[in-house]
Amino acid sequence: DIQMTQSPSTLSASVGDRVTISCRASQSISSWLAWYQQKPGKAPNLLIHDASSLESGVPSRFSGSGSGTEFTLTISSLQPDDFATYYCQQYHTYWTFGQGTKVEIK
């Protein structure tokens, strides 16, 4: 099974900060990686697929990069609406989510 490990688990940041979340796969998954945002009591929302393709309607301050086993989600300037939990997910072999990164207000 492919394991996905996100870091950090929790991130404290302020509005306007540049935020980076890392995701590591236990084996190469090429670019078969998605990022989701989830707010309390809501379903996850797809932000990025294929490691770096931004979904329609997602603000351009979100970006994704990486391939193989190392991936990054970057928020260039954190906005109040961005405080949430973020998950990476591989779809190279079945589906596996990372454990999540909670972005909270500093």
Add this chain to the structure above:
Amino acid sequence: EVQLVESGGGLVQPGGSLRLSCAASGFTFSGYGMNWVRQAPGKGLEWISYISSSSNTIYYADSVKGRFTISRDNAKNSLYLQMNSLRAEDTAVYYCARDERGSGSYLGYWGQGTLVTVSS
């Protein structure tokens, strides 16, 4: 507008059974693979099952294999999850989600979820 609406959750005793449904609208249901993903209270997301558009390909996570059965009825635009031999650790919000490429890929649309509580 794509809509996925889950139903069928509730309180069930350990060892019991429950059948979840997901009603799809706003897209050609028969053209997409579908998934079930769950989230235990305060925990992360766990993929549990996938079914291809024509039901030819089905996968399960090890945690539910042999106990859960995924199925679909394309004529009714509906996805199902039959859950048997339920355990306390199956307590979670269950989401249905659409596979965007039909062959196992990212999940572009999600329902609002239905809560399953397994407790005596």
